[in-house]
Amino acid sequence: MKNFHITSPIQETTSSSSEYSSSGREGLINQLCDHLNSRFGISPNQQMASKLNRIFIDMELVEIHRRVIELTSLSTNHPSWLELVAKLTVHETYFFRDEPQLGMLRDNLLPTLIDQAAGKASPHLRILSAGCSSGEEVYSIAMLVLDAMLEAGYAYGNELSGVSLMPGWQLEILGVDVSADALQLARNACYTKEGLGSFRNMSLQWQRWFDDIDSTSNESSQIYRRPKDFIRRITRFEQHNLLQTGIRFGLFDLVLCRNTMIYFNDKNKRIAQNHLFDVLNASGIVLLGATDPLLCPDRCERYRSRGVAYYSQNRSNLSGVTTKTA
Ligand SMILES: C[S@@+](CC[C@H](N)C(=O)[O-])C[C@H]1O[C@@H](n2cnc3c(N)ncnc32)[C@H](O)[C@@H]1O
Incomplete structure (x- = not known):
């Protein structure tokens, strides 16, 4: 050293x-x-x-x-x-973190990704949350995608009765993290309502996508919120080190890696980011955290929409969504 x-x-x-x-x-x-x-x-x-x-x-x-x-x-x-x-490492995370980025994802990128998937013989969308911590990011994305699929007509139902995908559709959101403890919290998916915590940034409209769980122990009673079953069913969590290849997980249409490389030096950021593009579909999208620099420019095209940067391996499939930046 x-x-x-x-x-x-x-x-x-x-x-x-x-x-x-x-x-x-x-x-x-x-x-x-x-x-x-x-x-x-x-x-x-x-x-x-x-x-x-x-x-x-x-x-x-x-x-x-x-x-x-x-x-x-x-x-x-x-x-x-x-x-x-x-x-x-720090596991700080919360639902709907970075609203401007997720708003752009919901309104601009997801409709395009969903339309692209709908054109496939067996329509499917695969999403990776790399450095998912205790799962809030995975469940936020799951809710955003289901909401976008309802709007596009590829899902039916509602947040109270449950949302189902149209026959033939497959949707999977995989969360990976190096921390076994964080992954256990993610799989358990019970988030306390106490203090600001996981819900500090969540708007009221999403509350109906959760069940309230009353957990009573000898000493105290606490109310937790848990993403509803139909949301948890499309998610999965695996332990994984981002400095190693994730190719065993297959290819993804959307890869998020936000606020995860904070400790990495530039060499390791480059290694981890190359691994992200290795598992990205030709027409897929990568989203990094607002302050995460992109260190493998040779692997991607950089775009900007509503002030938010995102990266693609294949520019032509997304033309019309936004303008490419220099
Ligand atoms: C600050 S949290 C970010 C969580 C979420 N992405 C967000 O933006 O809210 C960073 C997470 O990255 C994970 N992490 C750190 N180094 C990692 C590595 N080499 N491989 C996989 N995960 C890692 C940590 O365990 C932690 O849960």
Whole structure:
């Protein structure tokens, strides 16, 4: 690792650790940082160092040494690595995050993607949420797509009775994340109404797409909201590291990867973004977070609609929707 040294605030306390100097502890944590960077794209910084120091705070140096040796010998997909990454990364997310982007998606891009899908012999739409955290993004997109399909006449029903796709249609929204804990929350899909939390940005119109669940324990009673069954049925969640190819998941018509590469250095951003375009259909769309830079311009065409950027592998299929920017 270059240009970064963790300064551990922790002093060694036991004689069994005497064979290691305090720089030994720092050296071991730096070693872990190197692996976190190359395996998961997590760039070392002071916040990361503090989190690692907190994780190891109760361990003697000899134990940290054992853990580091063990971890570095394990494959990147091993649960121990994934668990550590989950502890180090931020899982902040909420329903309908970035309203301007999702509004543009709903009104401009989804009708086009749905029309394209309708033209296929067996109409289907596949959507990927890369770095889905606890699932709010996946369920928001599911609701937007179902709403757009109702409007286009390829689905019937309503949010109260349930929305069904017209015969022959298939719709799948896959959420992937490196964190097993976040994925468990996503699959469980029970979101507390307390405070602002997951619903801080959700307009009232979407409330009817949720069931209220009253969870009473010995001490307290809490109301949760859960996306209705017909929404959850079209979603799926898998553990996946974005620095590895996702080609096993097949191709997608829409790929969202928002606010997920915040720790990645440019090299790793480029690797992860190339993986996104590897799983994008020829006429598909990629949406990044508002502040995420695109680092693989050779892979795509860049467009802008209503002030929102999006990326396509194939310009001609979307001509007429918006104007391409320089
Ligand atoms: C801040 S959340 C963003 C969630 C959602 N996309 C949104 O915009 O609200 C970032 C998520 O990226 C996940 N993540 C970080 N590094 C990852 C990696 N290498 N592979 C897969 N997911 C990763 C984290 O576990 C976390 O859940």
